[in-house]
Amino acid sequence: MSAREKALVEDLAVDASGGVVVLGWRAAEDGLFLRIRGQPDEARLRCRCGRCHWIVREQFSEPGPRLLVSCHNCGVRSTFLMEGVSLPAP
Numbered sequence: 052m053s054a055r056e057k058a059l060v061e062d063l064a065v066d067a068s069g070g071v072v073v074l075g076w077r078a079a080e081d082g083l084f085l086r087i088r089g090q091p092d093e094a095r096l097r098c099r100c101g102r103c104h105w106i107v108r109e110q111f112s113e114p115g116p117r118l119l120v121s122c123h124n125c126g127v128r129s130t131f132l133m134e135g136v137s138l139p140a141p
């Protein structure tokens with residue numbers, strides 16, 4: 052990603068992230084970036100403690116795939132629904 056694109060990234064506070072549907076994610080040096088349904092740009096997930104680094108786990112189970120995140124620093128957890136993410140081969 053170019054520096055110009057990076058400048059467009061906005062932080063998403065974990066406490067304000069309820070109901071967000073994640074289309075994709077990537078972990079980068081400066082934090083965890085989410086592609087969110089209905090938003091043209093990626094958002095960086097920010098914790099209550101101010102850090103943006105998360106331990107990420109994808110969970111494929113009913114009622115749909117989910118993204119489980121927990122803060123590297125303080126352990127705060129959150130869960131997001133995922134959409135358009137392919138299931139692992141059976």
Ligand SMILES: [Zn+2]
Pocket residue numbers: 098099100101102122123124125126127
């Ligand atoms: Zn934290």
